[in-house]
Amino acid sequence: MYDSDLEILxxxxxxxxxxxxxxxxxxxxxANKIIHLKNGAEALDFIFCEGNYKSRNINNKPKAIxxxxxxPKVNGIEVLKKIKTDNRTKTIPVIILTSSAEDPDVKTCYExxxxxxxxxxVGFDNxxxxxxxxxxxxxxxxxxx
Amino acid sequence: xxxxxESISLNFDSLLDxxxxxxxxxxxxxxxxxxxxxxxxxxxxKKNKIMGKELLETFPFxxxxxxxxxENNFNLSESIKCVIENRKPIKTEAQKYKIPIPANYIExxxxxxxxxxxxxxxxxLCLIIKIEDVTEFEKMKKNLDEQMKRRNELEMSEKxxxxxxxxxxxxxxxxxxxxxxxxxxxxxxxxxxxxANKYFSNLVHLNSNQIIGKTGFELxxxxxxxxxxxxxxxxxxxxxxxxxxxxxxxxxxxxxxMQISSEMIEIDNCFCFLxxxxxxxxxxxxxNNLLEFNHFLDTVLENIPNSVFVKDANTLNYIKINKAFETxxxxxxxxxxxxxxxxxxxxxxxxxxQKLEKEIIENKKLSIVDEEPFVSQNGLKWxxxxxxxxxxxxxxxxxxxxxxxxxxxKKQQDSILQLNKELEAFSYSVSHDLRAPLRAVTGYAxxxxxxxxxxxxxxxxxxxxxxxxxxxxxxxxxxxxxxxSRLGRKEIxxxxxxxxxxVNKAISEINKSTTHNSTIVYNNLHPIYADTELMVQxxxxxxxxxxxxxxxxxxxxxxxxxxxxxxxxxYCIKDNGAGFDMRYYDKLFGVFQRLHTMxxxxxxxxxxxxxxxIINKHGGKVWAEGKVEKGATFYFSLQTK
Numbered sequence: 001m002y003d004s005d006l007e008i009l010x011x012x013x014x015x016x017x018x019x020x021x022x023x024x025x026x027x028x029x030x031a032n033k034i035i036h037l038k039n040g041a042e043a044l045d046f047i048f049c050e051g052n053y054k055s056r057n058i059n060n061k062p063k064a065i066x067x068x069x070x071x072p073k074v075n076g077i078e079v080l081k082k083i084k085t086d087n088r089t090k091t092i093p094v095i096i097l098t099s100s101a102e103d104p105d106v107k108t109c110y111e112x113x114x115x116x117x118x119x120x121x122v123g124f125d126n127x128x129x130x131x132x133x134x135x136x137x138x139x140x141x142x143x144x145x
Numbered sequence: 146x147x148x149x150x151e152s153i154s155l156n157f158d159s160l161l162d163x164x165x166x167x168x169x170x171x172x173x174x175x176x177x178x179x180x181x182x183x184x185x186x187x188x189x190x191k192k193n194k195i196m197g198k199e200l201l202e203t204f205p206f207x208x209x210x211x212x213x214x215x216e217n218n219f220n221l222s223e224s225i226k227c228v229i230e231n232r233k234p235i236k237t238e239a240q241k242y243k244i245p246i247p248a249n250y251i252e253x254x255x256x257x258x259x260x261x262x263x264x265x266x267x268x269x270l271c272l273i274i275k276i277e278d279v280t281e282f283e284k285m286k287k288n289l290d291e292q293m294k295r296r297n298e299l300e301m302s303e304k305x306x307x308x309x310x311x312x313x314x315x316x317x318x319x320x321x322x323x324x325x326x327x328x329x330x331x332x333x334x335x336x337x338x339x340x341a342n343k344y345f346s347n348l349v350h351l352n353s354n355q356i357i358g359k360t361g362f363e364l365x366x367x368x369x370x371x372x373x374x375x376x377x378x379x380x381x382x383x384x385x386x387x388x389x390x391x392x393x394x395x396x397x398x399x400x401x402x403m404q405i406s407s408e409m410i411e412i413d414n415c416f417c418f419l420x421x422x423x424x425x426x427x428x429x430x431x432x433n434n435l436l437e438f439n440h441f442l443d444t445v446l447e448n449i450p451n452s453v454f455v456k457d458a459n460t461l462n463y464i465k466i467n468k469a470f471e472t473x474x475x476x477x478x479x480x481x482x483x484x485x486x487x488x489x490x491x492x493x494x495x496x497x498x499q500k501l502e503k504e505i506i507e508n509k510k511l512s513i514v515d516e517e518p519f520v521s522q523n524g525l526k527w528x529x530x531x532x533x534x535x536x537x538x539x540x541x542x543x544x545x546x547x548x549x550x551x552x553x554x555k556k557q558q559d560s561i562l563q564l565n566k567e568l569e570a571f572s573y574s575v576s577h578d579l580r581a582p583l584r585a586v587t588g589y590a591x592x593x594x595x596x597x598x599x600x601x602x603x604x605x606x607x608x609x610x611x612x613x614x615x616x617x618x619x620x621x622x623x624x625x626x627x628x629x630s631r632l633g634r635k636e637i638x639x640x641x642x643x644x645x646x647x648v649n650k651a652i653s654e655i656n657k658s659t660t661h662n663s664t665i666v667y668n669n670l671h672p673i674y675a676d677t678e679l680m681v682q683x684x685x686x687x688x689x690x691x692x693x694x695x696x697x698x699x700x701x702x703x704x705x706x707x708x709x710x711x712x713x714x715x716y717c718i719k720d721n722g723a724g725f726d727m728r729y730y731d732k733l734f735g736v737f738q739r740l741h742t743m744x745x746x747x748x749x750x751x752x753x754x755x756x757x758x759i760i761n762k763h764g765g766k767v768w769a770e771g772k773v774e775k776g777a778t779f780y781f782s783l784q785t786k
Contacts, residue, residue, distance in 0.1 A: 016585035023592070070577050099577040120584060 007033035009062040011043040011079065012097065013071040017120065021066065021097075024131045035062070040074030043067070044082055047089055061092050066118075066131070068097045069105050077108060084113040095134055167276035170262075173229050173269055175200040175222065184276065189246050206242050206250075224259055229269045234260040239279045254283035317412075326423055329356070333384075333409065333416040336360050336376060340412075348424070350395040366393050375405060384409025384418050390425070402426045452548045458506050458534065458541035461485050461499055473550065475522050490519070506534045506541045516548075518555075527555040572630050579623055586616040625751035628682075629736065632758050637676045639763075644670035644716065647677065648705055651684035661692045663720075667705035671714045673783050679759045686752040687718045687779055693746055694777065695722025712785050713765075719778040725771040733769060756781070 008030065012018040018036055025034060037043045045051035047065075049058045065083070069076035076096060083089045096109050096117040106117055118130045167187050170179030177195050185192050188204065195203050200221075207221045228235050237257040243250045256277040264270035321328055327345035331338050341356045349356075349366045356364065361372045371391045379386055387406040394400055403422040410419050446453055452470035456463055463481045471477050474489055481488060486495040494517060505512050516528040529551045535543040590613045598606065648667050655661075665688065673680070688703065695701035704719045725733065725740050732738040736754040753767075760767045760781045771777035 014581050016588065017581060020584065020588040099580045120580070 007063050008035070009043070009046070009065045010034060010036045011038075011040065011065065011071070011076070012036065012068040013039050014068070017068070017097075021131055024129075040071045040076065040079045043079050044074060047079075047083060048086070058088060061089065063093070065092055065094045066097055067094055069109070070099070077105060077112070080109060080112050080114060167278065169200065169274045169276070171200050171225075171272050171274065173225075173272065175225065177203060178271060187276075187278070188244065206244050221257070224257075225272060228259045228261050228272060232261050232263060232267060232269060234258065239283055252280075253278055254280040324421075326421055327403075328419065328421045330410075330412065330417040330419050331361070333418060338364075339415070339417055345422075348395065348401065348422075349393065350397070366395060368392050368394075379407050379418055379420070393422075400426075402429045450550075452528075452550075454546045454548075456502070456544045456546070458544050461502055461544070464543065470548070473521060473526070473528075473548070494519075502532065502544055505532050506544060509534055509536065515551075525552070526550060527552045568630065572627055580620065583616050583620050583623075587613050587620075590616070622749050625749045625755075629751055629755055629758065632679070632682075632755060632762070635679070637679065637762055639674050639676055641672060642675050642677045642680055643672050644680070644707065647680045648684050648688075650681050651688055654681070654685055655689055655692065659689070659692065661696065661701070663692045663695060663701040663703050665703045665705070670705065670716065671707045671709055671785075673714055674786050675763055675783055676759075679763075683756050683759050683781070686756050690752055690779075691718055691720035691722065691777075693722075693748065694724075694741075695720040696746075698722055709785070710782075713782045714785055715780055715782045717778055717780045719776065721776040724773050724775045724777045725769075726773050727771060730769070734767065 008025065010018060010021060012021060015038075018038075022034060022036065035046070037046055042052075043065075046053045046056065049056045067076045067079060080094055080096070083092060083094060090113070093115040094113075096106065096114050097120055098106055098117055099120050109117065116134060118134055165183055166181060167184040168179070168181035169177060169184060171177055177198055177200055180192060180195060185195075190203075201208055224235050224237065236259075239254045239256050242253050242255050244253050256279050258275035258277065260273045260275065262270045262273060321340070322342050324342065325344060327342065327348045329338050329341035329345050337358055337360050338356055341353060346352055346356065349364065351364065351366075361367050361376065362369065367375075368391065375386075375389055375391055378389060384407055389405040391403055391405055392400050393403050402425050404425045405420060405422055407418050407420045410417055446465075446467045448468070450469055452473045453465075453467045454463055454470055455465040462483050462485055466476070466478055466481055474481075476489060486498045489495070490498065501514065511531065511533045514530045514532055516530055518525050518527045520526075527550070528548045530546050530548040533545045533547070534541060535545060590609050593601070594606070594609055594613075601609065645667065648665075648670065652665060688705075691703045692701070695703065698721055700721075702721050705716065706719075707714055707716045709715075723741070723746070729740050732740060734753045734757040736751060738754075739748060739750040741748070757767050760783070763783055765781055765783040767779070767781045769777060769779045
C-alpha cells in the first residue's frame with residue numbers, strides 16, 4: 001500500500017483527534033489514501049524510508065502532511081525541520097495542527113517553512129470544516145511540485 | 146623873612162647837630178639851610194661849603210640814583226614839589242646812590258623822608274629831608290634773599306626725596322584710616338594704643354578718645370588671658386605674627402572672632418606694633434557649619450545600608466569608603482585608602498572596572514553599572530552601582546560610587562522568571578492538553594448526533610446538545626483565560642496610533658463573527674501613543690460588550706468619543722443598553738466576575754478584565770458609569786506621550 005499513490009500523511013498521537021480528523025477528511029472523500037502515523041519518530045522513518053519503512057520508495061511523496069505539533073519522543077517541529085531541510089522532501093506541503101493560535105511554536109513553524117496551519121478548535125464542526133478545506137486546498141489547488 | 150629863616154636855621158643847627166641821623170633842611174626853592182653833623186660826615190663835605198647852596202647842585206648824586214627798578218625811579222625835585230603842593234611828607238623807598246668820596250665814590254642804599262615844615266596859614270616854611278642809610282639792611286636783605294634762593298634750590302632738589310617720604314607717610318595714614326579692617330597701633334615700650342582707625346572704633350563701640358593712650362587690657366574688650374598671650378607672642382616674635390585668633394567683646398556683649406596679624410613699624414621716630422584684625426566670625430561660623438554638615442554627612446554615609454566609595458578621579462585610588470562598603474568587601478578604611486581596585490578584585494575584573502570608570506569620568510555622565518556577581522563572605526552577591534563623576538570647573542575630582550546590594554532582588558527576579566516560565570508551560574499545557582479532551586467530547590457528541598440521531602429520542606438529543614454546548618463554552622473560557630495570562634507577559638510596543646483606524650479594525654473583526662444591528666458612531670478620535678495591537682483588543686472588547694448589552698433594545702446606539710484633558714486623552718464608549726447597577730461597580734473589572742446571568746447575556750467575565758490589564762500596562766486608567774436599563778458609559782484615559 002505504501003507504494004501506491006499516497007495522498008495524505010496524518011501524524012497525530014491523540015487517537016481521538018486522529019479519528020475525528022480522518023472522519024472529517026472522509027466526509028470530503030479525501031480519506032481513501034490517508035496514512036495515519038502515531039508519533040514523530042515513526043513519521044520520520046516513513047518519510048525517509050528508514051527502520052520499518054526501509055523498503056518504501058522515497059519518491060512516492062505524500063501530497064500533503066498534516067502534522068500535529070505536540071507529540072512524545074520526536075515532536076512536530078523536529079519532524080518539520082527534517083522535512084524542510086532535506087532536498088528530497090522539502091517541497092511536500094506541510095500543514096501544522098495546533099491546539100492554539102497563541103502557540104509560540106506556530107511562529108517557529110513558519111520560520112521553518114511550514115505551508116499552513118490549522119487550529120484544532122473545540123467545536124467539532126469548525127474543526128472538520130477547517131481540516132477538510134485545507135486538505136482540499138493543498139491536495140487539489142496547490143498541486144505539489 | 147630871611148631873618149626868620151636864619152633864626153630858624155640856627156635853631157636847626159643846634160637841633161640837627163645833636164641828632165645822629167642824616168638831615169638836610171632846605172627852602173622851598175631847594176636852598177640848603179641846615180644840615181646835620183652826621184650828614185656832613187657822611188658826604189665828606191664841610192658845613193660852610195654847602196650852606197645856602199642849591200641842593201641838587203651841591204649834591205648831584207641825589208638826582209643820579211641807580212635803582213634797579215626803572216619804574217621806581219625817583220626824582221627828588223619832583224618829589225619835593227609834590228610835598229610842597231600836598232603839604233604832606235613823602236618817604237621814598239630804598240634807592241642805591243653813588244655817593245662821591247674823595248677820589249672815589251661809595252654805593253649806599255638810602256631812604257629819603259621829605260617832611261614839610263608848615264608855617265602859619267598852612268604855608269610851607271621849609272623842608273626837612275631825613276636820610277636813612279639802609280645799606281646794611283639792604284645788603285642783609287639781599288643776602289637773605291640769596292640764601293633763601295639757595296635754600297629753595299636745595300629744597301627743590303631734595304623735594305623729590307621729601308615728597309616720597311611724605312607720600313609714603315600719607316599713604317600709610319590713608320591706608321590706616323580707610324582700610325576696611327580694624328587696625329590699631331600700640332607703643333612698643335608701654336603697649337599703649339597710639340592710634341586706632343575708625344573700623345576699630347566701630348568694632349569696639351568706643352571713640353578715639355576712649356581708645357588712645359589706653360592699653361588693650363584697659364579697653365575691656367579682650368579676653369584678658371588671650372590678650373596677654375597675644376601681646377607676649379607679638380613681643381616674642383619681634384612684632385611679626387599672623388593668624389592669631391582672639392575674641393572681642395563690645396559693650397553690647399557681642400562676640401566677634403578676630404584673626405590678628407601684626408608688624409613692627411616706625412612712626413614719628415617711635416616704634417609701634419601695628420595690629421590688624423580680620424573679622425572671621427562669619428567665616429568661623431561657616432566653617433563650623435561646614436564641619437557640622439560634614440559630620441552629619443559622615444554620619445549618614447557611615448550608617449546608610451548602601452555601600453559608598455569615593456575615588457580620586459585621576460588615580461582611581463580609594464579616598465573614602467563607608468561601613469557598608471567595609472562589610473560588603475570585608476575590607477577596612479585603613480586597608481583600602483590609597484589603593485585601587487586591584488587590591489579588592491582579580492586583575493581581569495579590576496581592569497574592566499578601571500576602563501569603565503575612566504570612560505565615566507571622561508564622558509561626565511552618571512552611569513548605573515550592574516557589577517559582575519562576586520563571592521562575598523555571605524555568599525554570592527549581585528551589586529548595582531551608581532557611579533557619579535564629580536568635577537570642579539571641568540577638572541575631574543572624584544568618582545563617587547553608591548552601591549546597592551541587589552542580591553535579594555536578583556533572586557526574586559530569577560524566581561519570578563522561573564515562575565513565569567512555569568506559568569507559560571502551564572498555559573501551554575492548558576491550551577493543548579485541556580482542549581484535546583474537550584475536542585473529543587464535542588467531536589464524539591457530533592458523531593453521535595450525526596450517525597445515531599435516529600436511535601435517540603428528543604430528550605436524548607437535548608442532553609447531547611447540552612454536552613456539546615458546555616464543552617464549547619469551556620473552550621471559550623480556556624481561550625479567554627489564555628489571552629488574559631498572555632497579556633500579563635506581553636511586552637508593550639508603543640507607537641503613534643490612529644484610534645479611528647483602530648475602531649475601524651475592531652468593528653470589522655467583530656463583524657466577522659457576530660451579527661448585530663447596532664449603530665456605531667465615531668469620528669475624529671484623537672490619536673494616541675500606544676500598542677496598536679492591544680488597542681484593537683481593547684476596542685473589540687468594549688464594542689463587543691456594548692453590542693451585547695444593547696442587543697435587547699430597539700435601536701442600539703454605540704457612540705465613541707475622545708477629548709484631551711491636560712496631557713491625557715480620554716476615550717469614552719457609550720451605549721443605550723442594559724446598563725449596570727453602580728452598587729456592584731467593584732466587580733465590573735474583576736476576572737470571571739459578571740453582573741448578568743448567562744440567561745440574560747452570555748459571557749465569560751474576562752473582557753473588561755482584559756481591558757483593564759491592557760490600559761493599566763499603558764499607565765492609563767479605566768472607569769465606568771451606568772444605570773440599570775439606562776445604558777453604560779465606559780472611559781479610559783491614556784497619556785498623550
